[in-house]
Amino acid sequence: MPSPVPNPLPVPCPVAREGGSAALERIRGVMADAGFLQSDVTEQLDLPSILALATKTRSELLARAAGDTARDVLIRLFTLAEPVDPDTVACALGASLRDDFHSFGFIRLANGGDRATVSITPVRGLWIASDIAKSGELRPSDFVMGIGTSTQTLDTLTVRRRCDRALDLGTGCGYHALLAAVHAETVIGTDINPRAIRMATLNAAINDVLNVQWRLGSFYEPVSRETFDLVVSNPPFVISPENAHVYRSAGMSGDGVTETVVRGAAQSLNPGGIAQFLCNWAHLKGTDWHDRLAGWVEGSGCDLLVLRSETLEADEYAAYWVQHTREESSEPLAERVNRWRASYAELGIEAASIGLVLLRKRMNASDSPWARFDDAPRSMLGGASAAVLRRIEVEDALQDLSDAELLNASLRISNAVRIEHTLRPTDGGWGMEHASARLVEGLAYATGTDEGGMHILMQSDGSTPLRAILMQLAPKLGCPFDEVAPTILSMVRSMVRRGYLDLPGSG
Numbered sequence: 483m484p485s486p487v488p489n490p491l492p493v494p495c496p497v498a499r500e501g502g503s504a505a506l507e508r509i510r511g512v513m514a515d516a517g518f519l520q521s522d523v524t525e526q527l528d529l530p531s532i533l534a535l536a537t538k539t540r541s542e543l544l545a546r547a548a549g550d551t552a553r554d555v556l557i558r559l560f561t562l563a564e565p566v567d568p569d570t571v572a573c574a575l576g577a578s579l580r581d582d583f584h585s586f587g588f589i590r591l592a593n594g595g596d597r598a599t600v601s602i603t604p605v606r607g608l609w610i611a612s613d614i615a616k617s618g619e620l621r622p623s624d625f626v627m628g629i630g631t632s633t634q635t636l637d638t639l640t641v642r643r644r645c646d647r648a649l650d651l652g653t654g655c656g657y658h659a660l661l662a663a664v665h666a667e668t669v670i671g672t673d674i675n676p677r678a679i680r681m682a683t684l685n686a687a688i689n690d691v692l693n694v695q696w697r698l699g700s701f702y703e704p705v706s707r708e709t710f711d712l713v714v715s716n717p718p719f720v721i722s723p724e725n726a727h728v729y730r731s732a733g734m735s736g737d738g739v740t741e742t743v744v745r746g747a748a749q750s751l752n753p754g755g756i757a758q759f760l761c762n763w764a765h766l767k768g769t770d771w772h773d774r775l776a777g778w779v780e781g782s783g784c785d786l787l788v789l790r791s792e793t794l795e796a797d798e799y800a801a802y803w804v805q806h807t808r809e810e811s812s813e814p815l816a817e818r819v820n821r822w823r824a825s826y827a828e829l830g831i832e833a834a835s836i837g838l839v840l841l842r843k844r845m846n847a848s849d850s851p852w853a854r855f856d857d858a859p860r861s862m863l864g865g866a867s868a869a870v871l872r873r874i875e876v877e878d879a880l881q882d883l884s885d886a887e888l889l890n891a892s893l894r895i896s897n898a899v900r901i902e903h904t905l906r907p908t909d910g911g912w913g914m915e916h917a918s919a920r921l922v923e924g925l926a927y928a929t930g931t932d933e934g935g936m937h938i939l940m941q942s943d944g945s946t947p948l949r950a951i952l953m954q955l956a957p958k959l960g961c962p963f964d965e966v967a968p969t970i971l972s973m974v975r976s977m978v979r980r981g982y983l984d985l986p987g988s989g
């Protein structure tokens with residue numbers, strides 16, 4: 483079976499050339515003037531998002547960009563990796579712009595057509611170059627991925643406060659580093675793949691971002707003894723026995739990558755700094771995974787927040803990832819799945835979870851950090867980044883709030899809550915058959931709730947103390963106040979954490 487080899491095509495390198503910055507200015511100009519921008523391209527291709535190309539067939543997409551305008555040509559070249567007749571390119575972009583794209587290596591002439599050497603995605607106000615993913619072809623070992631679902635999820639959840647220094651580990655095409663450059667004074671992106679560092683350098687140049695540095699090396703090695711206010715990483719987290727693609731594997735056993743980035747964060751954060759990792763972790767036989775993750779940060783002076791999106795049994799996990807990465811191996815699927823399963827059995831891996839792992843370094847070494855594990859919501863909507871920051875603040879507040887203080891507090895239902903009720907007729911009235919509450923922004927939790935939960939949500943008007951609400955509720959539940967209070971208080975804490983209820987002075 484053939485092993486993947488490095489990509490023979492060089493990454494375009496306009497920065498090193500004389501006149502490079504002027505030519506890049508012209509290239510930016512033509513892409514902007516043509517409307518090669520996120521909203522225009524998604525509208526033209528009729529996509530729900532710029533990353534949803536797979537929702538349409540290739541022929542549908544090509545038909546939607548079949549014209550001769552500059553945008554049509556840019557989409558065919560850089561979004562769809564379709565060869566375009568050189569005269570058409572010169573006509574649409576201008577002959578000198580075609581020369582610019584060629585001379586810097588964005589386009590090369592092959593078999594009589596102009597072909598892009600990289601994919602360019604207009605996203606979040608940036609143009610992001612990455613390697614072209616060719617369907618049905620084995621990917622090169624040093625493939626630099628574009629923006630994937632995990633990339634986007636980490637972006638959505640990243641806390642975007644103004645800060646001094648940010649770090650993106652395993653930066654790939656540099657997307658997270660370039661986004662951090664908007665709210666951090668200085669950003670460093672590290673990667674072990676030299677091709678990724680070249681791609682990230684290209685992206686900084688295309689977007690004229692000057693406050694980012696790129697460093698070649700393994701995770702924290704290129705920044706040892708440096709500290710940061712924000713650390714982010716979407717590392718090669720898939721737990722597998724394979725090591726052929728650097729964007730997918732760092733060659734560490736089990737969930738060693740996740741352990742490495744999490745453990746390293748504690749040393750790399752400034753007081754008050756936040757590290758956020760989108761990653762997978764293993765459930766090992768005979769070990770509670772909560773204890774294992776908490777152990778990675780124990781004694782580090784960091785709080786730990788884990789939002790778990792999903793857990794798959796080892797067999798399902800192998801089947802999912804082998805199918806998902808079928809472009810990376812020519813080994814028959816069933817054999818590959820069996821090999822992965824056997825490696826999990828050997829390591830005692832019974833299941834694996836995916837989610838966000840967040841650390842926040844305490845301001846004072848004498849503080850007692852908290853560790854909180856929760857499920858992530860199914861959807862993360864606009865404002866998720868602010869909701870993550872709110873969650874940290876809420877955990878701080880709840881840690882300091884006794885049950886007696888919580889009972890005296892007047893909580894307020896969040897404006898983002900929507901409640902749905904299904905009622906059924908009962909003798910002489912109506913009974914509740916089903917009720918659910920969901921949030922319509924940020925970490926958009928949705929949950930079924932019982933009569934007690936509904937009562938609390940609906941009565942929390944910001945001026946009635948929780949104690950009074952529970953006094954009304956207890957007789958309805960047919961239980962004395964003291965008996966229901968502990969369960970209800972724990973439910974209320976969860977409602978506050980997830981954003982259904984705001985504590986006084988917040989929200």
Ligand SMILES: C[S@@+](CC[C@H](N)C(=O)[O-])C[C@H]1O[C@@H](n2cnc3c(N)ncnc32)[C@H](O)[C@@H]1O
Nearest residue numbers: 633652653654673674675700701716718729732
């Ligand atoms: C899943 S990709 C994510 C890329 C990009 N950050 C994103 O979110 O789209 C993982 C990245 O980690 C890099 N990587 C793999 N092993 C590494 C290591 N030991 N140290 C640093 N980066 C590594 C890969 O080259 C790749 O760019």
